[in-house]
Amino acid sequence: MSDVHTDPADLPVVLQTLRTAWQANRPSLEQRRSDLQRLRAALKTRLPQMAEAIAADFGHRSTHESLIADGMTVLNEIDHLLRRLRGWMRPRRVGVGWRFWPARAQTRPVPLGVVGVISPWNYPVNLALIPLATAIAAGNHVVLKPSEHTPRTSAFLHDLLGDVFPAERVAVVQGDAALASALAGSPLDHLVFTGSTAVGRKVMAAAAQHLTPLTLELGGKSPAIVCSDYPLDKAAARLATGKWFNAGQTCIAPDYVLVDSRRQRELVQQLQSQVRARYGDFSNTDDYTRIINEGQYQRLLGYLAQARERGVPVIELASIDPERARRERLIVPTIVLDPPADLDLMQEEIFGPILPVCAYPDLDAALESVQGRDRPLALYVFSEQRPVVERVLGQIVAGGVTVNDTLLHFAINGLPFGGVGPSGMGAYHGRAGFDAMSKQLPVLWQSRWAASDMLKPPYSRIAGLLRVILR
Template sequence: MLNPIPNQIDRLDFQKTFSDHQETAVRWRSSTLEERSARLVKLRNWIKENQNLIRKALWEDFRKPEPEVDLSEIFPVTSEINHTLRNLKDWMKPKSVSTPLSMIGTSGKIHFEPKGTALIISPWNFPFNLTVGPLVSALAAGCTAIIKPSELSPATSFLIQKMVKAVFPTNEVEVFLGEVEESQALLRLPFDHIFFTGSPAVGKIVMKAAAEHLSSVTLELGGKSPAIIDASADLNDAAGKLIWGKFVNCGQTCIAPDYILVHESQKERLLMELKVFLQKFYDPAFKGIENSRDYARIIGPKHFERLSDHLEDAISKGATLDFGGKTDKSSFYFEPTILTSISEDMSVFQGEIFGPILPILTFSTIEEAIGMVNSKPKPLALYYFGKESENSEKVVRETSSGNVVLNDCVIHFLHNNLPFGGVNNSGIGKAHGHEGFLAFSNEKGVLTQRIGLNNVTLLRPPYGVKAKQIISTLIKWF
């Protein structure tokens, strides 16, 4: 183990660091493009020079395969930095807005100022990516950041702390390790913006704490992201994409397909194709998936027991085990598992699974599938597979979700020009690229009025006939 998380509960350190960040934030209001870019370049350089340390930490935390670390932890961050560096000059530039006729004589611009001090509370499932990604946006916007990474991925959390100490002074970026008590202590401080990634249940706690100081929030949550497999879908193509999207990171992905809705005419063939790809991806030599170095593990005992309870509950209530089901508590191995004959009273059909269990349900019409999706809280992502544009457009139009992907899944996270985030139960606010920059920025409107006589001077008291006529005209025509 690289280093265990120390028992770190010194509230005085929290307050002192926060006060230092407030002072820095005032100076950073006028930070230049060159200064912000330099911070991002230093961060990128450390990541590139220490990729092996990142890989080792994630293997230690839950045996994440090196290619998955590179693809899902390192690349999204370096890509985010590169995209930001290419576009930051344009993002920071004040934007002129058109002048309505009723405001002739004035000019308006939007200035993007840093919100100030930011708190980033990150999760364990993609602990490097989902910590450093928001940090990139905060630095791009000119904010300082205090980071609280997850205690459930201690090796990666310690490495993030080591990285931050190497790259930034403590009054610019700081990392506090610890558990729930540390998060609660930090949430009592009046941050200007809080960026939280985690479950809806904890998201509500964060939002309640933020309300005490009227801190703005970005909440990246989760939910039951469905995959609709239409009758017209290319099942071979869809199955490969679904198996990778569901079982990468051992299913512990907030945008993984949580359950499949397949047209009843395609169920059996889809099952066959899914099993083919499970074998192809994770057991091509027929030595058992448990021996694959390409399949991660469950993060720890709490989540292993939770998933085991889901599986036991489903089978006890009549679910069919079509694939998998093998587990090993000593190594937190949980085999990729496919279930059919699902009913609404099963726990796998109620809350987000967040693990390698894939329930499959059927539908007869696209309206029925849409109805099933709409009967649940709005998901973080929705996936549709099919060749019928009329049906895909109907799904996009008649459902609500954070994002929609047509004929693929999960990959939208890597698209720097698309806003990423949920809606209502699955999240508040957007992240990545320009949207991430905006999340940590105050869009300040600046209006310039000409000196002397202008439209508004005609509307000052005493309100005579002329003023009343002008007001009446404004209401009628403007």
């Protein structure tokens, strides 16, 4: 696989090549469909290589998790784009009102030009190719900067996209944070960034130099509220999937759980049962993903050490040899009971297999706790009572919500995916992404005869017409 790093000084040439080609030949419907079909076919054929590359970057990652999260999601999104693209590209008629009759108006989606994508390491194919495919569907050319923390997957993407697209239509640039900063500060027509809130602020500041429109997919502390009526065995099963898929290295993973006080211990027991059923005694951990690198591993261990120093209960839901854990960067699913708000793991996005379980006396207290924090990227509500769910939805603003489950709103093509406030800006997936990466061009078609022909001095001649218009 290729391992070619791009000098930030070379970016202007890359971008100008993309822009010149786009200006000379803006992609038609047929070209866009052909591009998407070739991308789909190439990725489908190379799914085994994709999973191998991701596993090598993580030290170990469940092959099935890679196929689901980085394979299925991309193929599904491309299928959705192909099915809907012709309809999305049609102009949409807009009423003009009787004052402007007989003029006609419409909006027509036109490509923006060159779209940048800066993708992260946690789902390195999904979060690179879904925005890229959407930008292609919208008729743009694309420059992709994948994460330097997954170099083998970045090389896989470089080779894959190089085989599918000509260099003047899609460019993959590889490098570290300096290259990402240079790309964010380049004159792009739109930029999609997925990453942390802290880096998102830097990206936004860099993009402001050229007033580049942004889609920022950030993070934050996504809560799960288990209401008093919901069965704990079912809640535990769905929380376990959401939290320990990819070892919790998911931007929309439940970051902490709020459960009524009398059932807190029972929920912990149910979560422990889920871990045993899924991973056994951890002697065989093929289905459990490792922490991506040493820096992230030590950060997570630091959270647990701080909690223990403060006397906060830390419950490891499985036992594993410490030396093996260090060697493999493996952290077993871990519960932290009622951590104080000033602990680092309650201040920062956890992004790992550690789950705080916090007791609350009533739903009002739970809602107050969530409302006291930044608006989250995701919210999970567990209740079988529709009025209770509506009460939660009526009081908390989040980037997206799944009711009585976790993660799945991300996978629904028709739902926009995006954050709000510190958890993000803008949205993509499906129509939302197509519209974000297009200019909705307003066009007014005037007729041969128009009342505006009469709107000129001396206005005394049209006093009657003005009274009609102003009524």
